[in-house]
Amino acid sequence: MLLLALDTATPAVTVALHDGTDVIASSSQVDARRHGELLLPAVDRVLAEAGRTLEAVTGIVVGTGPGPYTGLRVGLMTADTFGLALGVPVHGVCTLDGLAYAADIEKGPFVVATDARRKEVYWATYADSRTRLTGPAVDRPADIAERVAGLPAVGAGALLYPDTFPTAHEPAHVSAAALAALAAGKLAAGEELEAPRPMYLRRPDAQVPKNYKVVTPK
Amino acid sequence: MADEPLVLGIETSCDETGVGIVRGTTLLADAVASSVDEHARFGGVVPEVASRAHLEAMVPTIDRALKEAGVTAKDLDGIAVTAGPGLAGALLVGVSAAKAYAYALGKPLYGVNHLASHICVDQLEHGPLPEPTMALLVSGGHSSLLLSSDITSDVRPMGATIDDAAGEAFDKIARVLDLGFPGGPVIDRYAREGDPAAIAFPRGLTGPRDPAYDFSFSGLKTAVARWIEARRAAGEEVPVRDVAASFQEAVVDVLTRKAVRACKDEGVDHLMIGGGVAANSRLRALAQERCEAAGIRLRVPRPKLCTDNGAMVAALGAEMVARNRAASSWDLSADSSLPVTESHVPGHHHGHDHVHEVSKENLYS
Ligand SMILES: [Zn+2]
Numbered sequence: 001m002l003l004l005a006l007d008t009a010t011p012a013v014t015v016a017l018h019d020g021t022d023v024i025a026s027s028s029q030v031d032a033r034r035h036g037e038l039l040l041p042a043v044d045r046v047l048a049e050a051g052r053t054l055e056a057v058t059g060i061v062v063g064t065g066p067g068p069y070t071g072l073r074v075g076l077m078t079a080d081t082f083g084l085a086l087g088v089p090v091h092g093v094c095t096l097d098g099l100a101y102a103a104d105i106e107k108g109p110f111v112v113a114t115d116a117r118r119k120e121v122y123w124a125t126y127a128d129s130r131t132r133l134t135g136p137a138v139d140r141p142a143d144i145a146e147r148v149a150g151l152p153a154v155g156a157g158a159l160l161y162p163d164t165f166p167t168a169h170e171p172a173h174v175s176a177a178a179l180a181a182l183a184a185g186k187l188a189a190g191e192e193l194e195a196p197r198p199m200y201l202r203r204p205d206a207q208v209p210k211n212y213k214v215v216t217p218k
Numbered sequence: 219m220a221d222e223p224l225v226l227g228i229e230t231s232c233d234e235t236g237v238g239i240v241r242g243t244t245l246l247a248d249a250v251a252s253s254v255d256e257h258a259r260f261g262g263v264v265p266e267v268a269s270r271a272h273l274e275a276m277v278p279t280i281d282r283a284l285k286e287a288g289v290t291a292k293d294l295d296g297i298a299v300t301a302g303p304g305l306a307g308a309l310l311v312g313v314s315a316a317k318a319y320a321y322a323l324g325k326p327l328y329g330v331n332h333l334a335s336h337i338c339v340d341q342l343e344h345g346p347l348p349e350p351t352m353a354l355l356v357s358g359g360h361s362s363l364l365l366s367s368d369i370t371s372d373v374r375p376m377g378a379t380i381d382d383a384a385g386e387a388f389d390k391i392a393r394v395l396d397l398g399f400p401g402g403p404v405i406d407r408y409a410r411e412g413d414p415a416a417i418a419f420p421r422g423l424t425g426p427r428d429p430a431y432d433f434s435f436s437g438l439k440t441a442v443a444r445w446i447e448a449r450r451a452a453g454e455e456v457p458v459r460d461v462a463a464s465f466q467e468a469v470v471d472v473l474t475r476k477a478v479r480a481c482k483d484e485g486v487d488h489l490m491i492g493g494g495v496a497a498n499s500r501l502r503a504l505a506q507e508r509c510e511a512a513g514i515r516l517r518v519p520r521p522k523l524c525t526d527n528g529a530m531v532a533a534l535g536a537e538m539v540a541r542n543r544a545a546s547s548w549d550l551s552a553d554s555s556l557p558v559t560e561s562h563v564p565g566h567h568h569g570h571d572h573v574h575e576v577s578k579e580n581l582y583s
Contacts, residue, residue, distance in 0.1 A: 034551075036310045036551050036552060037550075037551045038549070040317045040318065040321055040548040040549065041548050044321070044548060069269065069270075069307070070269070073270075073273050073307075073310065073311055073314070074310060077273055077276060077311050077314040077318070078314050078315075078318040080273075080276065080277050080315070080318075081276070081280075081315045081318035081319045081322070082318050082322050084277050084280060084281070085291060085323050198270075204267050205266055206264050206267070
């Protein structure tokens with residue numbers, strides 16, 4: 001087994017290679033505005049570091065969000081196309097599940113929350129690092145304060161709103177290493193993974209910008 | 219290989235997911251999935267809706283194009299993609315797909331300019347582009363007059379709209395007349411039964427002191443809307459066919475007049491017309507008439523190649539390979555306002571400055 005995992009659903013552009021036993025190379029860069037530029041060079045770097053080529057990969061694992069759409073799609077489109085070109089399966093893993101796995105909390109319940117912008121968080125609750133209880137959902141922190149009161153919390157969304165998540169701690173962003181390890185474990189156990197489809201959780205802003213379609217050069 | 223490169227092109231700058239495959243100047247496949255129906259009720263393209271649709275449509279559309287062309291991915295000589303201009307989020311989906319595809323197949327990647335692609339696509343219809351070529355690009359997104367002596371390195375803007383695109387005016391007037399979206403085809407249909415001289419609508423930017431090659435359709439749009447509203451306010455029936463014909467005449471009169479003048483001024487004896495509005499029957503007819511009178515050869519690709527598609531991107535990509543242009547690097551980004559003077563986005567290791575120097579030289583020599 002050689003899994004290439006990637007996630008662009010949070011400000012981190014993160015890539016990892018997992019051989020079924022261990023993560024053999026990984027890269028994480030936090031830059032919310034350059035997902036499109038950073039991802040492919042990161043894949044190239046990770047493969048070079050591990051001394052492998054993309055053809056050796058037996059499966060792709062991709063974070064399906066929820067996350068800000070534009071960045072989220074970079075990872076999903078890249079994973080889909082790798083799958084097409086290589087003829088290997090593409091597995092989806094909820095990005096919050098990856099964070100829960102990395103949080104390494106033996107006994108829950110606990111909360112994972114990421115920044116959904118617009119003063120909202122994407123969040124889910126977990127019984128333990130591998131078992132989601134509720135969510136994912138998108139809400140204003142104040143609106144879910146009662147439901148998450150007293151629960152340990154991880155993720156940048158939790159760190160951002162201490163009023164709702166007073167005990168929030170690291171990790172802030174998902175790592176592809178955690179995503180890969182979680183997926184490798186599930187695959188080895190014969191579990192089905194999700195389809196690599198985006199979790200937007202919000203309807204698109206149906207606004208036609210003024211001068212829509214205008215692509216006239218400056 | 220260098221003469222007839224086999225290239226796959228990906229286009230996602232607006233609402234069409236296009237994947238085309240060409241061999242040199244021969245079209246092998248032109249697969250397009252459009253999200254236009256999802257935008258119709260909003261009266262225009264909703265960027266997030268378009269981006270979501272691109273993600274869903276990409277892999278099936280690549281598959282379809284390969285089947286249509288009867289080639290396998292490993293035979294490709296390169297992957298081309300629209301790097302800009304266009305809707306940022308929509309472009310990014312195509313650029314992500316193209317990079318992953320090129321990387322996984324071990325093929326060179328060419329990020330190319332959407333407008334230059336609109337011009338280059340004519341090679342698939344009428345053979346190699348004459349050099350120089352004058353091009354009039356008209357669609358819902360662009361109204362530009364461009365002069366190119368080498369489509370891979372020298373595209374010079376002669377003029378452009380100073381407000382709305384020509385296609386936008388069609389959409390707006392169709393909306394005012396309750397004819398739906400998109401407006402181009404339906405206005406064309408009604409206009410065929412109307413009198414183009416029935417109403418004298420204004421011709422924008424055609425005064426003696428106006429810029430010779432720039433366009434303006436905003437004033438026309440307003441004039442037509444006001445004319446219709448005045449009829450309605452007076453309780454009179456709106457003569458839809460005459461309005462459509464007279465409005466359309468005002469648009470295509472200005473477009474063709476300026477394009478022909480640019481050809482004459484620059485001593486260019488070829489005019490190509492591209493973009494979605496090039497499908498307009500009256501634009502084709504009037505351009506033909508005026509070009510013939512001026513001794514200019516008119517080249518207009520078939521309508522399906524005029525609207526946004528992947529074949530046009532592949533056509534320009536193939537030209538990049540044939541002329542040994544530098545490939546793009548793996549950190550290629552989508553550039554929503556990529557200048558028309560940049561036909562492609564070469565990788566930095568080939569020296570960005572040098573490329574600019576070369577194009578500047580071509581531009582003014
Ligand atoms: Zn276009």
